[in-house]
Amino acid sequence: MRNENIYQSIMPAVYIAADNIYSPIGTTTAQNFERVKQGISGIKKYNDSALSDEPVHVSVFNYNESVVDKEFINSKFESLLIASVKDALTIADIDATDEKTILIVSSTKGNISLLETDPAAPDLKDRIALHTSAKKVAGHFGFVNQPLVVSNACISGIMAILTGARLLQSGQYENAVVVGADVISKFVLSGFQSFQAISSEPCKPFDENRTGITLGEGAATMILSTNAKYAGRIKVLGGAVSNDANHISAPSRTGKELSDAIERTLTMAGLVSDDIDLVSAHGTATSYNDEMEAKAIALAGLSIVPANSLKGYYGHTLGAAGLIESIISIQSLKQNVILPTLGFEKIGVSSPVSICTELTPKRLKTCLKTASGFGGCNAAVVFSK
Amino acid sequence: MYINNNITFRCTISKNVIYKNEVPVFEDRGADVPSFLLSAYQFLEVTYPKFYKMDNLSKLAWLAAEVLLKGTDIKSYKPEEVGLILTNANASLDSDLKYMESVSDIPSPALFVYTLPNIMTGEICIRNNFKGEDAFFIFEKFDAAFIETYVNNLLNNGILEACICGWVDVLGDDYKAVLFLVEKKEKANSVQFSKKNLNSIFDNLIIDKI
Numbered sequence: 293m294r295n296e297n298i299y300q301s302i303m304p305a306v307y308i309a310a311d312n313i314y315s316p317i318g319t320t321t322a323q324n325f326e327r328v329k330q331g332i333s334g335i336k337k338y339n340d341s342a343l344s345d346e347p348v349h350v351s352v353f354n355y356n357e358s359v360v361d362k363e364f365i366n367s368k369f370e371s372l373l374i375a376s377v378k379d380a381l382t383i384a385d386i387d388a389t390d391e392k393t394i395l396i397v398s399s400t401k402g403n404i405s406l407l408e409t410d411p412a413a414p415d416l417k418d419r420i421a422l423h424t425s426a427k428k429v430a431g432h433f434g435f436v437n438q439p440l441v442v443s444n445a446c447i448s449g450i451m452a453i454l455t456g457a458r459l460l461q462s463g464q465y466e467n468a469v470v471v472g473a474d475v476i477s478k479f480v481l482s483g484f485q486s487f488q489a490i491s492s493e494p495c496k497p498f499d500e501n502r503t504g505i506t507l508g509e510g511a512a513t514m515i516l517s518t519n520a521k522y523a524g525r526i527k528v529l530g531g532a533v534s535n536d537a538n539h540i541s542a543p544s545r546t547g548k549e550l551s552d553a554i555e556r557t558l559t560m561a562g563l564v565s566d567d568i569d570l571v572s573a574h575g576t577a578t579s580y581n582d583e584m585e586a587k588a589i590a591l592a593g594l595s596i597v598p599a600n601s602l603k604g605y606y607g608h609t610l611g612a613a614g615l616i617e618s619i620i621s622i623q624s625l626k627q628n629v630i631l632p633t634l635g636f637e638k639i640g641v642s643s644p645v646s647i648c649t650e651l652t653p654k655r656l657k658t659c660l661k662t663a664s665g666f667g668g669c670n671a672a673v674v675f676s677k
Numbered sequence: 678m679y680i681n682n683n684i685t686f687r688c689t690i691s692k693n694v695i696y697k698n699e700v701p702v703f704e705d706r707g708a709d710v711p712s713f714l715l716s717a718y719q720f721l722e723v724t725y726p727k728f729y730k731m732d733n734l735s736k737l738a739w740l741a742a743e744v745l746l747k748g749t750d751i752k753s754y755k756p757e758e759v760g761l762i763l764t765n766a767n768a769s770l771d772s773d774l775k776y777m778e779s780v781s782d783i784p785s786p787a788l789f790v791y792t793l794p795n796i797m798t799g800e801i802c803i804r805n806n807f808k809g810e811d812a813f814f815i816f817e818k819f820d821a822a823f824i825e826t827y828v829n830n831l832l833n834n835g836i837l838e839a840c841i842c843g844w845v846d847v848l849g850d851d852y853k854a855v856l857f858l859v860e861k862k863e864k865a866n867s868v869q870f871s872k873k874n875l876n877s878i879f880d881n882l883i884i885d886k887i
Contacts, residue, residue, distance in 0.1 A: 400793060402768075407777045417848065420770060422815040440823070441815035443768055444795045451812055458830055479773070482780050483789035532836070533810040537756065537802040541790045549808055552757060666790065667799035669811060 303461045307522035308514055308675070310384030311619045314376040315510035315606060316351050324616075325623040329651060333605045333634055335494045335506050342408075344481050349494050351508030351607035352476050366428060367419075369403050372473040372511035373429045380513035381433065386467050388433040394465045395439040397426040398452035398472035399611035402443075405477035429471070437465070446574070446665030447533065448472060449512075449614020450673050454531040456516045466518055473511035474610035481507060487541070489578055495608075497575035497601035497633050498582045498647050500640030505576045508607025512615035526622050529658075530560030531673035541666050543580050547587030547643075550662060550670040554592040557660070557672040565593035568674070569656040570630055572621040573645075574663040575601020576608055577635070581664065586641035588670075594660070595644040598652065604634025614663050614671070621659045622675055629653050680833045683867040686858040687843075687878050688745035690717070690737060696881070697744050698866050710850060714740065730787065731800060732772040733852070738763070738797035738845040739804065741854040746805065749858060751839065758838035760809030761798045762828055764816050765846035768794040797845060809837050819844045819855070821875035828859055829870070844879065855879050 311321050316334035318324035334351030343350065366374060377395075381388060388395075402422045406413065418424050426439040442452040449472045456468030474480075484490050484505060491504035516528060534553040536544040544550065558564060571594055573585050582601075589595060602617045609616055624630055630652040639647060658676040689696040693713050695703040705716045714736045718728055721743055728736060751759065769792050776788040790796065795813040802811065810831060814823070824842050831837045843856040855878065859870050868874045 404773060407773065411777075417767070417770065420773075421766060421817070422768060423766065423817040426815075427817075438820075442812065443793070443815050444811070444813045445793050455812070455827075458827075462826065462830055464826065478780065479777060479792075482784040483776065483786070483792065486784040486786040486789055533760075533812065534757065535760075535799065535802040535808050535811050537806045537808050540796050540799045540803070552808070665795075666793055667795040667811075668802060669795060669799070 304518045306457045306460050306516050306518055306528040307525040308528065308622065309386060309517040309522045309525065310380045310515045312376045312380040312513045313510065313616050313619055314372060314512065315616065316353050317605065320379060321619055321623060325620060328605050328620060328631060331634065333494065334508060335607055343478060344485065348481065348490065349506050350476055351506065353509060367403050367406065369473055369475045370425050370428050373397065373471050374432050376473065376511040376513040377429065377433060377469060377471050380515050381469065384515045386515055388435050388469065391436050392466035393435065394437045394459060394468050395426065395430050395435045396442065396452045396456050396468055396470045397422065397429065397439055398442045398448040398470065398615065399474055400443060400445060400448055401474055401480055404479050405475055408478055445667050445669055446610060446613060447663045447669045447671035448611040450531065450661060450663050450671040451533060453514060453528060453614065453618065453673055454533070457528045460516055460518045468516040469513065470516060470615065471511065471513040472612040472615040474509060474612050476507050476509040491577060494635055495577035495603050496635040497577040497603050498586070498639060498641055498645065499636045500638045502577040502579065502582065502640060504578050506603065506607040508609045510606060510609045510612050510616055512612050512619055514615055514619060526625060527676050529674045529676050530557055531671065532556035532560065533669065533671045536668035536670065538668055540668065543584035543664055547584045547591055550585065550588035550664055551591035553670045553672045554588065554660065554662065557674050561674045563658065563674065568594060568597050568658055568660045570621060570624060570659040571597050571599035572617050572659060572661040573599050573601045575603055575633065577603060583641050585662065585664065586643040586645045589645050590643035596646055598630050598646050598648045600631055600633045600648045602631070614661065618661045618673065618675065621661055625656045625659055625675065625677055628656050680861070682829060682832050682859050682861055682870040683863050684857045684870050684874060685860045685864040685867040686745055686749055688741045688856050689881055690741050690854040695744055702744065710847070710852060725804065732791035734769060734771055734845065734847045735791060735797040735800045737847055737852055737854050739800050741845065741856045742801045742841065745841065745856045745858055751805065754839050756806050756808035758809055759807040760831065760837045760840050761801060761807065761811040762824065762840060762842040763798055764814045764820065764844050765794060766815065766817055767846055767848045768815055771847045771849065819879050821872040821879065824875055825870065825872045832859065832861060
């Protein structure tokens with residue numbers, strides 16, 4: 293027997309104390325949200341053999357304003373993590389060196405681009421290991437606890453938020469600095485190309501003419517806290533993770549498992565589907581993902597709830613996606629405005645889903661964020677005022 | 678309320694020996710990693726064609742899960758009640774290196790799909806129809822304290838009824854898998870689910886002397 297109802301009543305509330313998005317379209321949450329509201333996308337066409345043998349659409353940092361530090365102490369991946377955490381820590385006024393504060397890092401491939409740029413490095417194995425990067429970031433800010441690293445494909449960002457929330461609710465820590473980042477290089481790009489999964493145009497989530505994903509890089513940080521001084525901020529009400537047990541790279545045919553994760557999330561949060569005001573979908577714009585997601589949204593009774601995918605602005609930012617898209621959706625809650633799904637024109641999925649097509653002012657209280665990934669994993673999390 | 682959970686079964690694969698509950702059940706000393714994994718699969722006498730297309734990391738995890746779960750009543754749980762919390766140090770680097778070699782020629786989708794550590798979790802879920810929560814964490818070394826806290830949280834808050842957790846790592850010739858089945862109820866050979874017991878089973882000091 294499950295005991296989620298007890299869960300809500302006995303667990304301390306988890307507040308979002310601060311956040312940051314460090315992306316090709318902006319270096320703060322406010323800047324990112326303003327630009328996304330203006331319909332600005334980071335996706336551009338690149339003709340760069342370091343990325344791809346053919347021209348390709350990606351959302352990457354402009355190399356002229358590279359984020360890599362001058363002394364090359366930190367890799368691009370680590371520099372992104374540090375830049376994002378730094379801004380969020382300043383906003384939250386949280387002491388990273390406090391023993392009640394933990395750092396959680398989310399990434400799918402971390403420093404993997406070093407295989408391309410520095411393959412002969414003697415310490416390559418250690419430099420690529422995600423725990424090395426996490427330790428460097430922790431050391432930079434003086435975190436005293438060992439950092440945690442989540443690497444669970446494209447649900448990593450949501451899972452890192454859930455992991456942080458649970459560690460706070462168990463009383464082990466008071467603050468969790470949750471940061472995610474991924475860098476786009478030939479390694480990842482060629483892999484998705486080999487799957488024929490990359491769109492030749494900027495991605496078109498849920499559209500009838502969608503032909504695949506567009507990749508993007510970026511970082512984002514969400515600082516969670518149970519400290520009462522943040523009462524009144526947006527809360528993480530709960531979340532759940534499930535596995536399709538069907539295929540390692542293809543999504544479920546029915547959407548049942550993602551729908552189960554959504555329903556468990558709602559139960560844990562003490563909510564019903566009618567309470568959800570906005571669904572921030574994964575919406576990668578592959579044929580199978582969007583179809584599965586639409587089925588799951590319908591199964592969970594959310595067909596009429598306004599839904600969007602933010603992949604048209606950022607591309608698929610992999611281990612950062614769950615964080616970037618959650619933070620943008622939280623801004624939507626704060627500003628009472630739903631963002632359109634850039635790239636979407638006409639519905640191209642078989643189950644009903646209410647894809648938002650224009651900037652829509654609406655009183656919003658609660659947002660559901662979902663993601664799915666290779667390995668058959670699905671995740672959902674709910675945020676509320 | 679503190680609830681005592683139990684390690685009801687465990688499996689270690691290390692140095693070409695497979696142990697079930699600390700008892701050696703198979704060995705093939707001298708074989709290289711791919712040969713050892715294949716001979717271990719043949720020893721199990723099961724037919725699972727998907728095994729052959731897996732990378733070494735997924736093969737190792739899949740074998741450890743097969744041995745771990747044999748003779749258990751894991752099927753008595755509902756699919757969504759069973760989950761996996763796995764950890765390692767090198768993520769999927771063993772396959773990342775192999776995939777990268779293919780990139781200069783023709784990038785291989787069959788290799789690329791294994792360049793994520795949680796694919797092994799997916800393989801175990803597919804084999805056993807486990808649909809509960811799964812998660813993959815990267816640590817420099819096996820972190821028994823984290824496993825104890827995290828899995829207790831999942832079991833004691835009703836998120837899972839049974840959890841397969843542990844460590845599965847492969848890089849070149851180095852590998853180690855230690856999986857634990859953690860359940861609420863005690864079983865014949867169970868030991869308390871504690872940091873101390875996780876560490877002593879992981880280190881397997883007595884067995885390594887054989």
